[in-house]
Amino acid sequence: MKLYWIVSEVAPFAKTGGLADVAGALPKALAALGHEVRVAMPLYQSVVRARFDIRPTDLRLAISVGARVRDVRIWEGALPAPTNGGAGRQVVVYFVECAPLFDRGELYHATGRDYPDNLERFSVFAQAALGLLPALSWQPEVLHCHDWQSALACAHLAMGAVGSQPFFAPLATVLTIHNLAYQGLFPQAQWPLTGLPEAAFTMNGLEFYGQVNCLKGGLVSADGLTTVSPTYSREIQTSAFGCGLEGVLRARAEDLTGIVNGIDPSEWNPRTDPHLAARFGPGQLAGKAVCKLELQQRSGLAEHNGLLIGMIQRLTEQKGLDLFLEGAPRLLALPLQIVILGTGEPRYHEQLQQLAEQFPGRLAVHLTFDEALAHQIEAGADAFLMPSRFEPCGLNQLYSLRYGTVPIVRRIGGLSDTVVDVTPASSAARTATGFVFEDYAAGAMAGAVKRAVAAFRDHTLWSSLMAAGMQQDVSWSRSAREYVTVYERAIAKRQMNKATTTK
Ligand code: ADP
Numbered sequence: 471m472k473l474y475w476i477v478s479e480v481a482p483f484a485k486t487g488g489l490a491d492v493a494g495a496l497p498k499a500l501a502a503l504g505h506e507v508r509v510a511m512p513l514y515q516s517v518v519r520a521r522f523d524i525r526p527t528d529l530r531l532a533i534s535v536g537a538r539v540r541d542v543r544i545w546e547g548a549l550p551a552p553t554n555g556g557a558g559r560q561v562v563v564y565f566v567e568c569a570p571l572f573d574r575g576e577l578y579h580a581t582g583r584d585y586p587d588n589l590e591r592f593s594v595f596a597q598a599a600l601g602l603l604p605a606l607s608w609q610p611e612v613l614h615c616h617d618w619q620s621a622l623a624c625a626h627l628a629m630g631a632v633g634s635q636p637f638f639a640p641l642a643t644v645l646t647i648h649n650l651a652y653q654g655l656f657p658q659a660q661w662p663l664t665g666l667p668e669a670a671f672t673m674n675g676l677e678f679y680g681q682v683n684c685l686k687g688g689l690v691s692a693d694g695l696t697t698v699s700p701t702y703s704r705e706i707q708t709s710a711f712g713c714g715l716e717g718v719l720r721a722r723a724e725d726l727t728g729i730v731n732g733i734d735p736s737e738w739n740p741r742t743d744p745h746l747a748a749r750f751g752p753g754q755l756a757g758k759a760v761c762k763l764e765l766q767q768r769s770g771l772a773e774h775n776g777l778l779i780g781m782i783q784r785l786t787e788q789k790g791l792d793l794f795l796e797g798a799p800r801l802l803a804l805p806l807q808i809v810i811l812g813t814g815e816p817r818y819h820e821q822l823q824q825l826a827e828q829f830p831g832r833l834a835v836h837l838t839f840d841e842a843l844a845h846q847i848e849a850g851a852d853a854f855l856m857p858s859r860f861e862p863c864g865l866n867q868l869y870s871l872r873y874g875t876v877p878i879v880r881r882i883g884g885l886s887d888t889v890v891d892v893t894p895a896s897s898a899a900r901t902a903t904g905f906v907f908e909d910y911a912a913g914a915m916a917g918a919v920k921r922a923v924a925a926f927r928d929h930t931l932w933s934s935l936m937a938a939g940m941q942q943d944v945s946w947s948r949s950a951r952e953y954v955t956v957y958e959r960a961i962a963k964r965q966m967n968k969a970t971t972t973k
Contacts, residue, residue, distance in 0.1 A: 471957060473500060474610035475509040476599040478592065478619035479577060480563065481737075482550065483517045485841075486577050487784060488731065488865045489616060489648045492698075495734035496953065498549055499946035502558035503954065508608070510599035512572040512591075513545055513565035522547050524565060531601045533568075533594045536662040540590075542598045543567040566598045582816060589656045589682065590663045596623040597632075597665055604637045612957045614644045618654030621645055621688025622664060628691030629670040642964035644956055645692035647685070649862050650706050650713045651788065654684030678714070689718050693967075694960035695726045696953070698863035699884030703728030711860055725963075727956055730887055731863040732946030733872065738845075740873050745845035750874070752940040758849065758874055765850030768843075769809045769834035776805040777926045779919070780851030780875065782844050782866055785814025785822070785837075790857030790880065790910070795821050797857075797912030802829050804923050809834045809851065811843055848873045852932075853905075853922050857915045861885050867904070871939035876925075876932070877904035878918050888944075892925065892935065903939040 479485055481494030497507040517524065524547035531542045545565040566572070571591045579585055596615075600623055603609070615623050624643045627633045656663075661671055661682055671677050676687040689695065697703045705711040707720045719726060736742075740758075741751040747764040750757030766773055779801075783789040795818075801808065810822060810833075819837050826835040836843060848854070854870035856879045863884030867877040871888075879885040890896050891906035905925075907918035925931050 471505045471612065471954070472608075472610040473497075473505055473507045473612050473614060473957065474603070475507065475614045475616070476596060476620040476623050477509060477511055477616040478595070480509060480511045480549075481734075483511065483522065483547075483563070483565075484514045484577060488863065491734065491865055492648070492731055493616065494549060495732065495737070496946055496950060497561045498558055498734070499732065499950035500953065501561050502947075503950055505954070506559060508562045508564065508610070509549070510564040510566060510602070512595050513567040514577055515573045515575060516577075517565065519545070522550070526567075529602060529605055531598050531605065533597045533601065533665075535590050535593050535597075535665060540568050540571065540594045542594065544598075544602050564599070564602060566595050568594055568598070589654070589660050589684070592619045592654065592684070593622055593663050593665055596620055596626065599623060600626060600632055600638070604635070609637065610641065611961055612642045612644060614646065614957075615688055615692070616646050617648050618652055618685035618688075621654070621685050621692075622666075624692040625664075625666060625670065625676060625684075625687030629675060629687075630666050639968065640964065642694070642957070642960035643692040644694040644696065644960050645688040647689075647695065647697040647706070647862070650685070650697075650711070650715060651860075653678070653686065653713065653715070656682040656684075658682060686715060686718060689715065689722065692960075693725070693963045694956050695719075695722055696956055697726065697728050699730050699887045700728035701887050702862045702883040705860070705883060727952070729949050729952045729956070730884060731865060731868070732949045733865060733868045733944050735945045738848075738869050738872055740849055743845055743849065745842040746849050747846075750849075752874075752937060755874065755936070761846065761850040762852070763850075765809060765846055766807070768846070769836070770831070771807050771809065771834050772831040774807055776807065777853055777923050778851050779806055779808045779853045779855050779878070780847040780870075781808065781810045781812070781855050782847055783812045783856070785812040785818035787815075788859055788861075790859050790915075791818050793857045793859075793910060793912055793915055794855070795825065797915050798825055798833070800912065800916045801919050802832055804920065806919070806923060807832050807834075808855075809836070809847055811836045811838070811840060811847055813837060813839050848875055851875050852926060853878055855919070856880065856885060857910075858882055858885065859910060864888070868944040871903060871942050871944055874936040874940050876922065876935050876939065878922050879904060879906055880910065880915070881906045881908050890938075892921065892931075897931065897934075900934055900938055902935060903942065904935065
């Protein structure tokens with residue numbers, strides 16, 4: 471199958487969260503299954519061209535947005551091959567260069583505020599990513615878009631002028647929702663920037679209570695929809711989690727599939743991880759103790775052999791920061807230490823810093839984005855806390871499982887699909903991998919952490935939790951096959967639609 475991804479961030483080129491990890495890993499897993507995958511992303515300032523051998527091509531496009539024409543140049547590179555020399559074709563990556571729009575310090579916002587021209591930025595990106603296909607004479611069978619930033623490409627195929635070009639007619643479309651909370655909402659006055667006809671600004675199109683909703687444009691028009699865990703696929707059809715789009719999603723329930731994310735085993739492998747002071751793996755855990763000591767030293771924590779809890783996250787309400795801040799004094803009354811890595815809302819930066827000052831040597835806070843430190847925390851911590859308010863899939867609990875770091879999570883979204891709570895039954899069956907709590911309440915979170923502290927003292931129980939986690943298959947191979955099924959269904963649907971419209 472020939473697959474084309476349009477996505478706004480791809481690891482290792484540019485990353486703000488889990489989307490980049492998925493876009494850096496799943497295409498390689500699909501390529502390993504024998505498919506040809508090519509990816510398009512913007513050429514941001516942070517993409518280090520020389521390091522990844524990204525070169526300019528002769529391909530230039532002129533994209534009309536509103537009254538303006540933006541000149542775009544396409545660069546070309548490839549996803550780095552797996553370090554273990556794994557199988558699979560190379561994944562070609564096209565970078566859309568438009569310096570006035572993408573040559574900026576951040577991907578989506580500066581100092582906590584979205585760039586005011588984000589609609590123009592991602593409209594140009596989506597249109598250029600589509601426009602380069604006929605220019606290359608490369609005809610994929612499936613276009614796979616991700617979140618609001620590329621959902622416009624699906625809308626253009628279904629409702630825009632490109633959709634009527636014969637070149638694009640056979641192209642089936644799939645949209646993955648990585649996080650429904652970000653929809654790309656813009657005032658109606660900006661509509662011309664979408665490049666779509668007026669007729670698409672309706673309730674059945676991109677209109678959402680008088681505003682332009684880019685994600686909705688993809689939700690109503692893609693042949694197939696996926697999201698990143700089965701539980702989240704059900705949650706988003708309810709008013710509690712649907713962010714106003716639950717009705718649209720319910721109407722498309724038959725086309726919506728939840729597929730749990732995997733991890734890139736070449737990036738996240740404690741046996742080979744270059745960021746670690748010592749390597750380790752199942753049955754060879756001495757290196758993990760070295761990583762713990764190193765993490766304590768680097769973070770200014772006392773040397774202590776109680777439970778060390780790690781947290782790595784965007785500092786937003788979604789991740790349960792309010793719950794954590796409310797419950798932290800209760801947690802820190804227990805014999806444990808906490809290390810946090812994150813960036814995000816300024817109010818959380820301040821509150822975490824104050825908390826760290828209250829608990830020197832017990833709570834360490836790193837308010838930065840640091841890929842190496844993320845690996846060191848996954849390796850050095852004993853447990854990993856994710857008290858999320860909602861969590862489409864979550865990747866850190868998967869990294870934790872692989873690194874023998876026992877997850878403590880709320881039963882929500884992908885967390886409930888990937889962590890098995892310690893109960894008498896799951897302990898007996900040796901299937902337990904972590905601690906799960908139900909309510910979004912500081913007491914419930916503290917209860918799960920208390921259970922973890924008690925279990926940590928029971929060497930046999932803790933070892934069996936680590937072993938069960940490390941044995942889980944959290945790689946992409948199974949999920950990649952599920953995506954192939956979604957692609958096949960989207961192709962069949964597109965062919966059926968074509969047949970009915972040409973009758
Ligand atoms: P989300 O996509 O909602 O942010 P995920 O758990 O799916 O959450 O993925 C987050 C990814 O971003 C993980 O790879 C995590 O390690 C990484 N990450 C988040 N914050 C930081 C940070 N401050 N430094 C390094 N990596 C981070």
